[in-house]
Amino acid sequence: MAFRQRREKLRSILTGSSCVRPGSVYDATSIRIAEDLGFELGMFGGSVASLAVLGDPDIALITLTELAEQMRRMSRAAALPVLVDADHGYGNALNVRRTVQELEAAGAAGLTIEDTLLPQAFGQAKTQLIPLEEGVGKMKAALDGRGDPSLVVMGRTGAVSITGLDDAIARAKAYEAIGVDALFFTGIKNRGELEAVSAATSLPIVLGGAAEDMTALDYLESQRVRIALQGHAPFAAATQAVYETLKALREGGSPKNLKGLASSELTGRAMREADVKARSGAFLGLNKP
Numbered sequence: 346m347a348f349r350q351r352r353e354k355l356r357s358i359l360t361g362s363s364c365v366r367p368g369s370v371y372d373a374t375s376i377r378i379a380e381d382l383g384f385e386l387g388m389f390g391g392s393v394a395s396l397a398v399l400g401d402p403d404i405a406l407i408t409l410t411e412l413a414e415q416m417r418r419m420s421r422a423a424a425l426p427v428l429v430d431a432d433h434g435y436g437n438a439l440n441v442r443r444t445v446q447e448l449e450a451a452g453a454a455g456l457t458i459e460d461t462l463l464p465q466a467f468g469q470a471k472t473q474l475i476p477l478e479e480g481v482g483k484m485k486a487a488l489d490g491r492g493d494p495s496l497v498v499m500g501r502t503g504a505v506s507i508t509g510l511d512d513a514i515a516r517a518k519a520y521e522a523i524g525v526d527a528l529f530f531t532g533i534k535n536r537g538e539l540e541a542v543s544a545a546t547s548l549p550i551v552l553g554g555a556a557e558d559m560t561a562l563d564y565l566e567s568q569r570v571r572i573a574l575q576g577h578a579p580f581a582a583a584t585q586a587v588y589e590t591l592k593a594l595r596e597g598g599s600p601k602n603l604k605g606l607a608s609s610e611l612t613g614r615a616m617r618e619a620d621v622k623a624r625s626g627a628f629l630g631l632n633k634p
């Protein structure tokens with residue numbers, strides 16, 4: 346599916362009236378599994394990008410080249426639209442523009458640019474934000490970097506839990522005024538905060554995690570939340586499975602007694618084996634009598 350169509354699918358989620366929970370994806374296999382399970386959208390978080398590519402924590406060590414290459418691998422493997430966490434855009438506003446160009450070329454359906462100060466500043470243990478004006482410049486640069494107008498650009502802020510609700514609202518309104526396609530909030534802890542940001546803005550909302558009493562889809566829909574993240578359990582599940590498997594083998598277990606392995610049918614589906622067989626027939630002359 347052309348990148349444009351993937352982006353239009355993401356746009357239709359944002360302009361619709363339902364709230365979807367994206368599948369957390371991080372490589373070619375995970376995106377295909379999410380696609381096969383019927384997820385409408387994949388979420389490629391910065392944290393799982395760091396884990397999948399570097400095995401490192403989410404502290405802005407991954408480079409734009411590495412992130413974009415991982416995105417390209419996913420868009421080559423499946424047609425599921427993917428929303429990419431582009432962190433702070435890998436530098437200042439000019440870097441943000443370049444980041445948008447690279448992720449667009451890699452097939453992202455949408456991306457988020459956040460106003461967090463990254464990487465962490467010297468001597469500052471707590472998360473800090475860049476000034477609102479700098480955030481505005483980054484959002485402007487992100488929109489300017491778009492070659493395909495269907496690419497979704499989201500303005501993201503974690504201000505609610507860092508500088509407070511009023512500042513979060515001021516930032517969201519400023520990003521909305523510039524023309525971003527959606528507002529992505531992290532750090533919202535209760536219904537009152539969500540209702541306040543929703544009442545003060547009019548764009549579709551994406552919620553990066555929510556308290557237990559805020560997860561009902563009809564409630565989220567009533568607050569214009571169109572995408573609600575659910576963390577990155579698939580990567581944690583994969584890590585545990587690799588651990589258990591290696592441990593069992595290291596302790597002398599036999600490969601045939603291992604538990605929890607993908608069946609050959611599931612592996613075959615993830616490898617798109619039927620398509621490969623059909624191509625082998627068509628292009629390698631394997632179906633000739």
Ligand SMILES: O=C([O-])CC(=O)C(=O)O
Binds near residue numbers: 403430553577
């Ligand atoms: O975007 C997300 O999925 C949440 C996040 O910031 C990350 O995982 O890095």
Ligand SMILES: [Mg+2]
Binds near residue numbers: 391432
């Ligand atoms: Mg992140």
